[in-house]
Amino acid sequence: MKENEVNKKEYKEMCDEVQKEAHKVVLVTGGAGFIGSNFLEYFCKKYPYYQMVNLDKLTYAGNLDNLKECNSLRNYVFVKGDICDNDLVSRVFHDYKIADVIHFAAESHVDNSIKNPRAFVETNVLGTFTLLDNFRKFGTGRFHHISTDEVYGTLGKEGYFTETTPYAPNSPYSASKAGSDMLVRSYFHTYGIDVVTTNCSNNYGPKQHQEKLMPTIIRTALNEQPIPIYGDGKNIRDWLYVVDHCKAVDIVFHEGRNGETYNIGGNNEHNNIEIAAKICEILDAKRPRVCGKSYKELITFVKDRPGHDRRYAIDATKLSSELGWKPEETFESGIEKTVEWYLQNLRLR
Ligand SMILES: NC(=O)c1ccc[n+]([C@@H]2O[C@H](COP(=O)([O-])OP(=O)(O)OC[C@H]3O[C@@H](n4cnc5c(N)ncnc54)[C@H](O)[C@@H]3O)[C@@H](O)[C@H]2O)c1
Numbered sequence: 377m378k379e380n381e382v383n384k385k386e387y388k389e390m391c392d393e394v395q396k397e398a399h400k401v402v403l404v405t406g407g408a409g410f411i412g413s414n415f416l417e418y419f420c421k422k423y424p425y426y427q428m429v430n431l432d433k434l435t436y437a438g439n440l441d442n443l444k445e446c447n448s449l450r451n452y453v454f455v456k457g458d459i460c461d462n463d464l465v466s467r468v469f470h471d472y473k474i475a476d477v478i479h480f481a482a483e484s485h486v487d488n489s490i491k492n493p494r495a496f497v498e499t500n501v502l503g504t505f506t507l508l509d510n511f512r513k514f515g516t517g518r519f520h521h522i523s524t525d526e527v528y529g530t531l532g533k534e535g536y537f538t539e540t541t542p543y544a545p546n547s548p549y550s551a552s553k554a555g556s557d558m559l560v561r562s563y564f565h566t567y568g569i570d571v572v573t574t575n576c577s578n579n580y581g582p583k584q585h586q587e588k589l590m591p592t593i594i595r596t597a598l599n600e601q602p603i604p605i606y607g608d609g610k611n612i613r614d615w616l617y618v619v620d621h622c623k624a625v626d627i628v629f630h631e632g633r634n635g636e637t638y639n640i641g642g643n644n645e646h647n648n649i650e651i652a653a654k655i656c657e658i659l660d661a662k663r664p665r666v667c668g669k670s671y672k673e674l675i676t677f678v679k680d681r682p683g684h685d686r687r688y689a690i691d692a693t694k695l696s697s698e699l700g701w702k703p704e705e706t707f708e709s710g711i712e713k714t715v716e717w718y719l720q721n722l723r724l725r
Pocket residue numbers: 405406407408409410411412431432433434435436437438439457458459460479480481482483484485499503522523524525553575576577578579580585
């Protein structure tokens with residue numbers, strides 16, 4: 377038998393196996409990234425009778441090591457591929473008989489979107505379109521689109537983003553996410569597919585790519601390098617522990633009203649300098665510097681990011697009053713767990 381025939385046979389067996397006992401087959405995109413991998417670990421264990429298919433291109437941000445716990449589970453399979461590749465996406469929908477989609481895959485780092493906006497428009501806009509259009513043809517359940525609070529732009533000292541705040545994205549990242557949100561909305565109104573969108577605030581926790589704020593603070597501190605903080609360090613974000621985000625997605629996916637959007641936030645506002653100081657205090661206690669000084673002395677202000685939004689803050693009343701979600705982790709317990717995870721797992725230098 378030729379090699380490609382063996383592969384075809386194995387592939388068919390894999391597709392059959394996936395559908396055998398599953399109550400439904402859920403396509404998760406971007407499951408090798410930060411939030412997607414935390415979500416899959418949580419969801420695969422909680423719903424052993426759902427079959428999860430993880431479609432991920434494995435860009436620099438995707439890491440299969442994030443999924444070690446899922447690899448041994450019977451209800452998890454991985455497919456490497458690009459959500460912009462229409463032939464591949466239709467094959468996955470058709471062959472695995474995908475019912476639902478939970479769509480995390482995105483280019484997600486604002487700094488990269490300033491340097492290379494094209495990749496953001498391609499993956500976030502065209503990729504979302506490709507998924508929606510195949511879902512329209514093959515999907516039988518729900519399309520859950522994962523988005524960000526950054527689509528709303530920036531706030532002054534007062535106020536919160538609600539689901540009715542007008543969109544005002546300021547970076548190519550947030551503009552491309554806003555575009556994807558609009559496509560999801562249009563597919564609901566035009567084609568009547570079952571959709572929900574969640575717009576979440578800044579996540580933190582285990583498995584985040586080292587380019588993001590908290591891993592950067594921890595990595596540079598432990599390397600005895602300057603800890604870079606943009607501008608005056610007073611940019612405020614509403615921080616949410618990643619597992620609390622995963623639990624919110626679980627609830628909205630199962631119980632959210634068709635066609636609705638829900639904001640998800642931690643009610644937990646901190647500026648970047650407070651985050652850096654808090655992490656330095658935890659590191660001072662857990663891994664003191666040889667020189668005896670605090671890691672805080674390494675904090676260094678660097679040139680601000682262009683178009684840097686000043687403050688984001690989420691009003692998550694709709695989600696808590698309609699669906700009863702609230703974050704379980706406090707900032708203290710969440711950041712402690714996060715630093716501990718990086719101390720165990722971070723590769724320095
Ligand atoms: N990180 C946050 O604080 C945050 C907050 C709110 C919303 N979000 C949203 O949550 C989602 C996940 O964010 P994250 O922080 O886990 O991102 P991430 O960058 O850690 O992971 C993105 C994943 O998507 C994959 N991917 C990228 N392009 C792809 C493509 N064309 N085809 C298939 N896979 C592709 C990558 O390989 C990676 O595994 C994104 O949609 C993001 O906009 C993130």
